[in-house]
Amino acid sequence: MTKRAQFDNVSLSFETPKGRLNVVEDVSYDINDGDFIAVIGPSGCGKTTMMSMLAGFQKPTTGNVLFDGRPVAGPGPERGVIFQEYGVFPWLTVKQNIAFGLTLSANRVAAGERDAICDHYLGLMGLSDFASSYPKHLSGGMRQRLAIARAYAVKPQFLLMDEPFGALDAQTRSNMQNLLLKVLETEGKTVMLITHSVEEAIYLASRIVVVTARPARIREIIDVPFAYPRDESIQERPEFGELRSYIRQLVMDEYRAQQAQMRPASFSE
Amino acid sequence: MDGAGVRRFGLGSIPWIGAILLWYAVRWSGFVNLSLIPAPHQVAAKFFELLTKEGLLIDIFASTRRVFFGVALGILVAVPVGFLLGWYRPARTFADPMINFFRALPPIALIPLVIVYFGVDEVAKLVILVYASFFSGVIVMYEGVSQITPLYIRVAQTLGANQAEIFRKVIIPLTVPHILTALRVALGVAWATLVASELIAAQRGLGAMIQNASTYFLLDVIYVGIICIGLIALIMDMILRKITARLLVWQDRAIA
Numbered sequence: 001m002t003k004r005a006q007f008d009n010v011s012l013s014f015e016t017p018k019g020r021l022n023v024v025e026d027v028s029y030d031i032n033d034g035d036f037i038a039v040i041g042p043s044g045c046g047k048t049t050m051m052s053m054l055a056g057f058q059k060p061t062t063g064n065v066l067f068d069g070r071p072v073a074g075p076g077p078e079r080g081v082i083f084q085e086y087g088v089f090p091w092l093t094v095k096q097n098i099a100f101g102l103t104l105s106a107n108r109v110a111a112g113e114r115d116a117i118c119d120h121y122l123g124l125m126g127l128s129d130f131a132s133s134y135p136k137h138l139s140g141g142m143r144q145r146l147a148i149a150r151a152y153a154v155k156p157q158f159l160l161m162d163e164p165f166g167a168l169d170a171q172t173r174s175n176m177q178n179l180l181l182k183v184l185e186t187e188g189k190t191v192m193l194i195t196h197s198v199e200e201a202i203y204l205a206s207r208i209v210v211v212t213a214r215p216a217r218i219r220e221i222i223d224v225p226f227a228y229p230r231d232e233s234i235q236e237r238p239e240f241g242e243l244r245s246y247i248r249q250l251v252m253d254e255y256r257a258q259q260a261q262m263r264p265a266s267f268s269e
Numbered sequence: 270m271d272g273a274g275v276r277r278f279g280l281g282s283i284p285w286i287g288a289i290l291l292w293y294a295v296r297w298s299g300f301v302n303l304s305l306i307p308a309p310h311q312v313a314a315k316f317f318e319l320l321t322k323e324g325l326l327i328d329i330f331a332s333t334r335r336v337f338f339g340v341a342l343g344i345l346v347a348v349p350v351g352f353l354l355g356w357y358r359p360a361r362t363f364a365d366p367m368i369n370f371f372r373a374l375p376p377i378a379l380i381p382l383v384i385v386y387f388g389v390d391e392v393a394k395l396v397i398l399v400y401a402s403f404f405s406g407v408i409v410m411y412e413g414v415s416q417i418t419p420l421y422i423r424v425a426q427t428l429g430a431n432q433a434e435i436f437r438k439v440i441i442p443l444t445v446p447h448i449l450t451a452l453r454v455a456l457g458v459a460w461a462t463l464v465a466s467e468l469i470a471a472q473r474g475l476g477a478m479i480q481n482a483s484t485y486f487l488l489d490v491i492y493v494g495i496i497c498i499g500l501i502a503l504i505m506d507m508i509l510r511k512i513t514a515r516l517l518v519w520q521d522r523a524i525a
């Protein structure tokens with residue numbers, strides 16, 4: 001299998017008025033083509049920072065973050081990013097949002113092809129009826145579907161998702177997870193998902209990276225024993241429950257460690 | 270007009286009717302010398318007299334043109350300057366105190382200096398209006414631009430946008446609402462400054478008309494002038510709001 005992305009002894013820290021803050025410490029792992037990696041850990045531990053380095057928004061202090069063998073220099077269309085806050089452009093209609101990436105010089109396609117791509121993702125994401133609506137008329141789940149469609153439209157080799165369903169209610173969230181599985185099946189993408197939900201990580205991912213309290217180090221990397229395509233029935237399987245209790249315990253340990261770190265110094269996070 | 274339209278029109282006209290009734294009531298109350306308050310119908314008669322015999326339209330045109338060019342030029346400069354200040358923090362640290370210093374100066378206090386440096390003709394009046402529009406517009410622009418969230422820029426970057434594309438396709442659309450707000454604020458301020466600017470030996474214009482009328486104690490003419498200024502400012506604001514609504518259909522507004 002080809003290595004898509006590599007974290008190679010990556011650390012990130014920065015100066016604060018109170019001293020040096022280590023956010024990520026000596027993290028190494030590979031993401032292979034076709035992997036679905038879920039990164040899970042207590043909130044504020046630095047897991048988003050990991051994703052942010054691969055996306056190209058932050059640079060490691062030491063070590064290397066590689067994509068296709070080359071150090072990441074900045075954001076780029078081969079690494080699509082789905083943000084928790086959706087980030088759909090409110091001044092563009094749903095269809096114009098999906099077409100946005102295709103109108104850029106980095107991945108320009110002919111108008112006819114652009115239309116076909118838009119229609120494909122409008123249909124796939126169940127947004128066809130809203131093609132000419134503005135995002136203000138969409139629900140949270142629909143906005144996130146739009147953000148996913150827009151990211152997919154430029155054909156990224158890799159999808160980075162930062163707690164994409166964190167702001168959605170439980171039912172919408174589970175619908176979105178199923179939709180994502182369906183889309184991955186047809187579109188086939190390598191994914192790095194940041195989440196704080198153990199169920200979400202097991203249900204979606206092929207491998208789970210459990211991260212420690214800040215500074216983020218790798219606590220354990222766990223292979224998820226379920227084959228794709230998956231459906232909700234796997235959540236009833238005993239292995240699912242066992243894995244869930246095991247990972248929950250790991251995450252809870254780290255959560256407590258994080259709480260202990262924060263007390264009594266400050267309530268800043 | 271549909272039912273809702275009639276209702277809105279009705280609601281909108283109640284305060285005007287109320288104001289006119291109050292105006293009459295003050296006259297009839299007997300507390301004020303009648304010669305100090307011309308009645309609404311007298312003012313209306315004066316309005317038609319000025320309109321037909323004294324060339325009121327020329328005054329209206331002269332003033333509206335001054336305000337229009339004053340605001341246009343002021344905002345033309347305020348948009349890029351406000352944008353730079355809002356976008357680049359160092360620029361703000363650099364220029365903010367100075368902008369606030371000049372913004373605090375009432376334009377009327379600058380008139381003697383403007384007369385010395387720019388004379389008494391059209392340019393001098395324009396300078397005052399441009400000054401007033403610029404400083405009111407620039408604040409609105411930079412407050413607005415400095416609140417643009419970096420999220421949309423990040424999204425555009427991850428889709429492959431280069432610097433020029435980010436500017437053209439993300440930053441400009443996000444700036445348009447602030448330009449329109451700056452225009453509205455500047456229009457209001459410019460009309461408020463108009464009378465001051467026409468203190469500079471203006472021959473024609475609503476401010477000049479009011480100035481001249483005050484010399485001869487023609488209260489009804491003063492009333493006509495004031496009402497004209499208010500009405501034109503109101504009409505211009507309504508036009509601008511229509512344009513805003515058209516350009517910003519995408520905005521999520523609390524009030525439709």
